[in-house]
Amino acid sequence: MTMWWETPSLHLPCWARAFKSTTLMTIQATAPALFSRRHLLTCEGLTAPEITSLLDLADHAAELNRQVNKKRDVLRGRTLINLFFEASTRTQASFELAGKRLGADVMNMNVSTSSVQKGETLIDTAMTLNAMRPDMIVVRHHAAGAVELLSQKVDCSVINAGDGAHEHPTQALLDALTIRRAKGRIAGLTVAICGDILHSRVARSNIHLFNTLGARVRLVAPSTLLPTGIERLGAEVFTDMWKGLEGADIVMMLRLQRERMQGNYVPSTREYYHFFGLDQEKLAQARPDALIMHPGPMNRGVEIASAIADHSRSVIRDQVEMGVAVRMAVLEALARKLPNH
């Protein structure tokens, strides 16, 4: 694949300027940025060039993250607030690291100790934070649309880190980056997303993103875990995993939450694993070079066999690595739209 130092300078991130001549820096300064939005709230509505420009930016970040000195200063002086109303390990850590590597001041709002617990409404919380003049807020909330609502009330950039069962755009971007780096392309691939589609924001973001990039999306789940009309978002629906994985290039597993395992949506963990857990036998239906993915955290032995999670074709750990890179790219792209005065 193309290395960052070989790509056209048009997409070069600011932190790479140091490696380039002064002439090129001038070109960059006037080059139009393909992704130019104030917020990143959804994948629905993003154009292919916008996504590609973010992925290109993330590619550079990924390479830089493998160097000894990872620190850049494009966000120097900026403040990033991680506002998580829902527990999260990797997303929050990933955003924190991304912000720090770009030189921003990062603050994590722990909701269990915040005033939200004292009955403050989301909007009041937003207004309070806004008064502290952050430049960016990363928000995760358990209600769909909450991040959009918050974005209407603040002056800074807002990044959706997951809102209810709606969207989780940076997860879809990191999935796309992982696939593009492993396969060299996304268009024309068959992506099978398996598991709890009903409650999954990751599935929705991925459906939009992969459709925009020209991949074929399949959904594999029992009917109780499929939302109404999901096929109209641009996906082929399978309730038989063996058929759903046939010829797939990518097998993406979703987490099944514990409270949904016992009788309400599926009869038992055992039964779910039998029909919808990714094991060697079902994986054999996919293409021999198929990638295995999972947004984490995994339930080993529920939706994925332990051996499969650690399989040579599993890129689950790459996803985590790309998570930091993608979030750096998103922060940098949004920083371009921030006012400078």
Next chain:
Amino acid sequence: MKRALQTAEAPGATAFINARLIDPESGRDEPGGLLVTGSTIADLGSHLRRNAPQGAEVVDCHGHVLCPGIVDMQVFTGDPGQEHRETLKTASFAAAAGGVTTIICMPDTEPVIDQVALVDYVQRRARERAIVHVHIMAAVTRGLKGEEMAELGLLQRAGAIAFTNGKSSIANARVMRNALLYARDFDALLVHHTEDPHLSSGSAMNSSEMSTRLGLPGVHTFAEVIMVERDVRLVEMTRGRYHAATISCRDSLDVVRRAKSKKLPVTCGVSINHLTLNENDIGPYRTFFKLRPPLRSEDDRAALVRGLADGDIDIIVSSHDPQDADVKRRPFAEAADGAIGLETLVPAALRLFHSGEVGLVPLLRAMTINPAKLLGLPTGRLAKGAPADLALIDLNTPWVVDREQMRARSKNSPFDEQKVQGRVLRTMVDGRTVYQYGVTDRY
């Protein structure tokens, strides 16, 4: 001003001339005039078109529509208990501005109107403060819990006009059957919100492609249809008078149609929101469009409009449900249900007239004589001797709804900033003018 209205001498004579008289009961639609003496309609017809008797106050209608005042069968207030949302007074002022001369208050208050003392209390408050007629629909089960029957007979004697379980459905079929049976002995009407609570629990909107895109938990129309279907079976068994409060989809309408063809005592209503809006209006999580039953698909809306034109839908209600900003400015799934509607009922309904979907007479019928007859009220008609509850309506003037201009205490209007055509110019209750566009002050 309010005091003045209440304590004024019995009003003198008022002559409406040069009007387009529409009486949905008789189907009358002709140019004419109408004479009010005291609190009743003394005379009407084409012979009064230009002639006003000596001494009467003359109102030149300039050819606008003079029709019976609107009877709104589903109005939620916060009186008692939630007065910051709406009181009987503010609701009645909003009603007057909307041409609504009779409001039926729902028992979903704090405390719930399930006792004689509370009926007395609300009636007294209404007498003292409201400028339109206020009637009470009392709770059919204690605390609206759907478990034990309230004192239906005593409540009726105290003045309750019908019975309902408010915003919740009676899940227990045996309770519902007994309520229908018992209410039948008093010839009382049972009005039911139809939604299977198990199927609908946790839902925020209609289950559809839209809900999937928005990532919101949806409820299928079948949660409603199943309940209507069950209720119709119970009516078949008990022969109690039954009214499905607000249906929202084509399949429910089909069930009601079948019940009517069997001559069962079944009627149904629909809210103006479900006739003029659909789920796509929710757009980017706009909570003013979060209703219960939820807004449905365009196909369902169109089916309801056809049902109204065919006369299968008996009644249009505003389903006026004031909710303050605190409970509406929230993430969609956590926001309160409901929309105000008293002041926009007529302009919104006129959309169906202007689009050619429903004629003026059937449209007004569903908001005047039909609810009046169902509830046994003398109003809702233009006839000699009938109460002088009147609305003067300009059908054509275009305007833009502005919630800040509304009289209702809460401003959660889904029609805010929307263009509408037609407005109420004057409202008369019992011979007294309670609203006049551009003249009557805000309270």
